[in-house]
Amino acid sequence: METKKFWTYENKLLTLLFFVWGFVFVDRLALNFLFPFMTEELGLTNTHIGIIVSAFSLTWACSGWFGGLLSDKIGKKKNILMISVLLFSVCSLLTGVANGFLMLIIFRMLMGVTEGPVFPVAQSLLSVASSPHRRGFNMGLFQSSSTALLASFLGPIIIVALANTFGWRPTFFLTIIPGLILFFLIWKVVKEPVELTLKDEKPEEKVPLSLVLRNKNVVVSVFVAIFTVTWYLNINTFTPLYLVDKGISPTNMSFIMAALGLGGVLWGFGVPAISDKIGRKPTMIIFSFITAVAPLGFIFLGTSQMALLMIAAFIGNVGVGTMVLSMSNMPSESVPAKYVATAVGFIMAIGELVGGVGITALAGMAADKYGLVAPMWIAIVSTILCGFLAFLYYETAPIKINKQKLPQVTPTNTEI
Incomplete structure (x- = not known):
């Protein structure tokens, strides 16, 4: 053999x-x-x-x-x-x-x-x-485990330790x-691909964006992406400053951020795996609300409650899993294969431009006016909005629905 x-x-x-x-x-x-x-x-x-x-x-x-x-x-x-x-x-x-x-x-x-x-x-x-x-x-x-393990878990520990030692x-x-x-x-x-298309797929066609946006799940994912990116950047940008400003040492701050990252390693795979069993829509709804645990814990837990702060950070990073569902899984299961690149690319771009550029800049201004607690509340509101928006999805998990019956993006059969 x-x-x-x-x-x-x-x-x-x-x-x-x-x-x-x-x-x-x-x-x-x-x-x-x-x-x-x-x-x-x-x-x-x-x-x-x-x-x-x-x-x-x-x-x-x-x-x-x-x-x-x-x-x-x-x-x-x-x-x-x-x-x-x-x-x-x-x-x-x-x-x-x-x-x-x-x-x-x-x-x-x-x-x-x-x-x-x-x-x-x-x-x-x-x-x-x-x-x-x-x-x-x-x-x-x-896409998920690499960033959670290297950047979010190991990153804060190593980077803060280097800064404490060398500056x-x-x-x-x-x-x-x-x-x-x-x-x-x-x-x-790395080898340069000889074929620019997958062996078992036809070359992708150029797809009008207006046709892709006739799919309900794609439209919902555009708005969810705005708020998931807002949550992600507010948590990762302002939490270190907020925790240190609250009286937590830079070293302990790095441990809390590492717990956030360790949660991402698990949830990046765990949340999509759970959605395979119970469906994409209920998973999106449940875990979007759970994501608020982290910023709520940072606000209301005391500086001496390190263990609870790390647990809140670990649990509250389930948002990386819902991000995978809303920006990759659900859009790719909602439209035919030749439309996927256009749909996912548009969702990610709008999420970065509106959530990453616009709202994050406003969060910095709010932090100057109202204190560093403001970005934490912005992150909380963003996750709650994602939870309510998730009610608008239609189900796409194979275990819940026959793929042949999924709404298709064609001029005569679209989900509006």
């Missing part, structure tokens, strides 16, 4: 892209963990912080859309990925030389430009290389090291 090799190209690519995407989010969230060390020296207000995070989201969303289109048009996906990894690592290093708000926002906007193409390019590489029966598993591991500027300087290692590994491991 022939023994199957584990270290196939598919597994090599999955492992490499797991670390690439995770490191992208380490770079993205590192600034949030280091804000408590930077604000006084650079004279940053909460409004400045909200604008910096929003500006990054703006360039990230635009370059992600453009980078994906460019890679499809000219090919050379490997080269685009290599260049993106190298440039965003350089931009992360440059963050360490910023001397004020203006320089910091320029460097972070440049980082957004260079990081944006990584996800669509990596996703397309992994899709082509994946076995048909493993595509869902591969994409879930790549925040050298911490940014050190981020170029893993970037250079990943650049080299991409060059050695």
Whole structure:
């Protein structure tokens, strides 16, 4: 009997892209963990912080859309990925030389430009290389667990420890090291896809966006994405500042943020798995409301209740699982395969632009006017709104409904 090799190209690519995407989010969230060390020296207000995070989201969303289109048009996906990894690592290093708000926002906007193409390019590489029966598993591991484990769980512990030891500027300087290692590994491991479409699928057609938006679940997911991105960025941006301002030490803050990340490792797979058993819609409703546990715990638990704060953070990060459902699973199950890229791409872009750019900037202004508790309440309201919006979905889980009976996006049969 022939023994199957584990270290196939598919597994090599999955492992490499797991670390690439995770490191992208380490770079993205590192600034949030280091804000408590930077604000006084650079004279940053909460409004400045909200604008910096929003500006990054703006360039990230635009370059992600453009980078994906460019890679499809000219090919050379490997080269685009290599260049993106190298440039965003350089931009992360440059963050360490910023001397004020203006320089910091320029460097972070440049980082957004260079990081944006990584996800669509990596996703397309992994899709082509994946076995048909493993595509869902591969994409879930790549998209959710990598960021939760590397950026949200290990990130705050390591980054805050480095900042306590060396200072925040050298911490940014050190981020170029893993970037250079990943650049080299991409060059050695990644193969340029010979075929730009999956072997068992026809080439995707260009789909009018107006046709995709005739599907009810896609429209609901657009609004849910706005509030899930708002929740995610408010929690990850302002919680470190809020906890330190509340009297918690930077080290203990890093442990609470790590508990948040550890929850994300579990819930990133756990919530979609639960939805396979009880349905997508009830899972979205239940866990959207549970997501409010984290910011509520941060507000009402005392600084000495570390264990409870970490438990609240762990439980309250179920939102990463509902994010996977609303931005990937439900849209992809609601429309025919040839419409999925258009639907998911539009949902993610609007979520970043409105939730990441607009509302997060307003959250920073609210923090200056009403205190750092304001972004916590914004996160709470966002999760509650997601829960109520989830009632508008129609069910798509295979266990609950026959796929042949799902509403299809055609001119004569659409779900409005």
